Amino acid sequence: MLTYKSYRYLAAYSPTMRSFGKTYQIAYRLHKSDRICGFLNQVKVQLEDLLCRRWPNYT
Secondary structure: OOHHHHHHHHHHHHHOHHHHHHHHHHHHHHHHHHHHHHHHHHHHHHHHHHHHOOOOOOO
């Protein structure tokens, strides 16, 4: 009985071929958005630096 339950557990939680593709797509999209977020963070820092120079009491 224990082996039957373990087989059912493995079947339920083992990745399928479709889920491998989905995992890759999600990882790629996250990686792409991470680059965009990094760029936006750089722009934000530059903008805050510019605003603080222009108006010292900006913060």
